[in-house]
Amino acid sequence: MDVELRGITKRFGPVTANDNVNLTIRAGEVLGLLGENGAGKSTMMNILSGLYAPDEGEILIDGKPVRFEGPGDGIAAGIGMVHQHFMLVPVFTVAENVILGVEPTGRLDYLDIATARRQVRDINEKYGLQVNPDALIEDLPVGIQQRVEILKVLFRSAEVLILDEPTAVLTPQEVEEFFGIVKSLRDAGKAVVFITHKLHEILAISDRINVLRGGRITGEGDPKSLTENQLAEMMVGRPVSFDVARGPFKPGDTLLEVNDIVVLRDNDEVAVDHVSFHVRSGEVVGIAGVQGNGQSELIEALTGLMHVSSGEIDFLDNDITHASVRERHRLGMAHIPEDRHKSGMIGNFTIYENMVLDSYYEDRFSNGPNIKWPEVLRTAAQYAIDFDVRTPSVYLKADNLSGGNQQKMVVARELERVTKLVIASQPTRGLDVGSIEYIHGRLMNSRDEGDGVIIVSSELDEIMSLSDRVLVMFDGRIVAEFDAIAGPLDKNAIGLAMAGVAA
Ligand SMILES: Nc1ncnc2c1ncn2[C@@H]1O[C@H](COP(=O)(O)OP(=O)(O)OP(=O)(O)O)[C@@H](O)[C@H]1O
Numbered sequence: 273m274d275v276e277l278r279g280i281t282k283r284f285g286p287v288t289a290n291d292n293v294n295l296t297i298r299a300g301e302v303l304g305l306l307g308e309n310g311a312g313k314s315t316m317m318n319i320l321s322g323l324y325a326p327d328e329g330e331i332l333i334d335g336k337p338v339r340f341e342g343p344g345d346g347i348a349a350g351i352g353m354v355h356q357h358f359m360l361v362p363v364f365t366v367a368e369n370v371i372l373g374v375e376p377t378g379r380l381d382y383l384d385i386a387t388a389r390r391q392v393r394d395i396n397e398k399y400g401l402q403v404n405p406d407a408l409i410e411d412l413p414v415g416i417q418q419r420v421e422i423l424k425v426l427f428r429s430a431e432v433l434i435l436d437e438p439t440a441v442l443t444p445q446e447v448e449e450f451f452g453i454v455k456s457l458r459d460a461g462k463a464v465v466f467i468t469h470k471l472h473e474i475l476a477i478s479d480r481i482n483v484l485r486g487g488r489i490t491g492e493g494d495p496k497s498l499t500e501n502q503l504a505e506m507m508v509g510r511p512v513s514f515d516v517a518r519g520p521f522k523p524g525d526t527l528l529e530v531n532d533i534v535v536l537r538d539n540d541e542v543a544v545d546h547v548s549f550h551v552r553s554g555e556v557v558g559i560a561g562v563q564g565n566g567q568s569e570l571i572e573a574l575t576g577l578m579h580v581s582s583g584e585i586d587f588l589d590n591d592i593t594h595a596s597v598r599e600r601h602r603l604g605m606a607h608i609p610e611d612r613h614k615s616g617m618i619g620n621f622t623i624y625e626n627m628v629l630d631s632y633y634e635d636r637f638s639n640g641p642n643i644k645w646p647e648v649l650r651t652a653a654q655y656a657i658d659f660d661v662r663t664p665s666v667y668l669k670a671d672n673l674s675g676g677n678q679q680k681m682v683v684a685r686e687l688e689r690v691t692k693l694v695i696a697s698q699p700t701r702g703l704d705v706g707s708i709e710y711i712h713g714r715l716m717n718s719r720d721e722g723d724g725v726i727i728v729s730s731e732l733d734e735i736m737s738l739s740d741r742v743l744v745m746f747d748g749r750i751v752a753e754f755d756a757i758a759g760p761l762d763k764n765a766i767g768l769a770m771a772g773v774a775a
């Protein structure tokens with residue numbers, strides 16, 4: 273099935289998210305879609321899948337114009353979208369999720385679970401998905417949940433699959449497996465639209481690349497002949513540097529001292545197993561590890577989101593082991609959380625409210641019972657300018673920002689105030705290359721100005737390019753430490769430590 277978007281325009285108030293877009297999607301082909309945060313990629317795909325109606329233009333399937341009145345029409349026509357935020361029911365099984373909402377049609381007046389399980393097995397086999405139909409969603413890692421979303425649209429006979437930043441939440445190993453699935457979909461004649469901000473991924477998997485800027489298609493290219501630098505420039509409109517500039521290494525006093533802490537998960541499993549380390553002023557400490565080895569829990573313990581069972585955390589000579597989030601914040605701790613939707617923002621609040629979510633009570637924004645709104649607005653507008661949060665106004669709800677711009681809003685709030693220690697988890701998740709360059713620069717500024725910085729990232733390259741020192745977590749413990757000052761970091765050795773192989 274071939275699909276064509278012709279002259280598509282979509283406006284949200286003053287924003288033209290898609291501006292006369294023409295795009296062709298062909299059966300048996302992976303189309304890579306690239307563009308800055310807010311360029312209009314998700315909007316375009318929401319139109320293609322029937323979620324939004326365009327203001328102008330039309331969609332043609334195999335040459336015939338179609339009209340979608342809602343997402344049901346999109347999937348009925350064979351166009352299925354896998355959103356970045358999964359829409360699965362956690363307490364249901366895979367098979368139950370897959371059949372959810374499929375209306376009985378024709379002679380078949382009900383769809384029994386046995387049939388669903390059989391069909392799930394067939395689809396599994398055909399595309400190498402390897403998902404157990406009887407598993408509960410809540411027990412599955414993110415990478416497998418994503419496959420369930422893919423299963424769902426295949427079950428509904430999708431011929432065109434739209435994958436909006438599917439790799440943002442995957443580990444490198446999961447990305448490899450995911451690419452295998454994408455290839456088998458393509459080889460079976462499906463059309464795949466793949467959105468990512470990772471240039472090496474788009475070069476590795478696409479047959480054709482389209483670049484979007486300011487709502488328009490500004491470039492089309494062949495992944496065989498394009499380089500990452502060329503792609504970056506096509507996207508951002510200027511050359512992008514992938515190297516992080518850093519000042520001389522001048523570590524100062526110890527700011528954070530973590531002493532033998534143990535953190536338990538809800539089910540009493542040990543997540544952080546007697547971990548000790550310190551962070552000094554003026555240094556970046558990277559925490560590497562395969563997802564699920566205790567990094568998230570360690571960060572939640574440091575920032576006051578998880579309880580510490582034993583051991584002690586000292587910050588600026590205060591025992592903060594059991595201190596509240598606000599106390600830590602007051603002492604100068606900034607936190608960029610790994611999951612911005614869970615603990616970084618309130619989508620239903622305006623951008624300006626989100627910008628002061630953790631500081632509205634401070635003297636600069638409050639005089640006792642009253643919030644100084646003009647000051648809040650002025651500050652929020654300035655933050656948005658500094659961090660290039662693309663929005664016509666800070667009065668907009670945060671939910672209406674594009675994914676990457678939501679991330680920039682959270683990072684701006686955390687980095688713009690006076691801090692001593694910046695704890696950044698996946699700080700550039702979902703950001704375009706230009707924004708990554710800027711955020712990396714800001715993190716380095718914090719370090720050069722004497723802050724301590726902790727970076728957790730699933731991208732080993734990101735950790736290696738930012739850190740002065742790298743700690744590796746495996747199975748809840750810190751199993752290795754690498755010094756980036758003495759000489760270049762050894763990626764292989766870090767990788768081995770991450771895999772639990774003792775040096
Ligand atoms: N529901 C909405 N209401 C108002 N504005 C919106 C809405 N959805 C998107 N926009 C605006 O449309 C523009 C394009 O957003 P879109 O989400 O398509 O960008 P994107 O290319 O997917 O970016 P990202 O890489 O950050 O995900 C942005 O300026 C965004 O703020």
Ligand SMILES: [Mg+2]
Binds near residue numbers: 313314315436675676
């Ligand atoms: Mg998007």
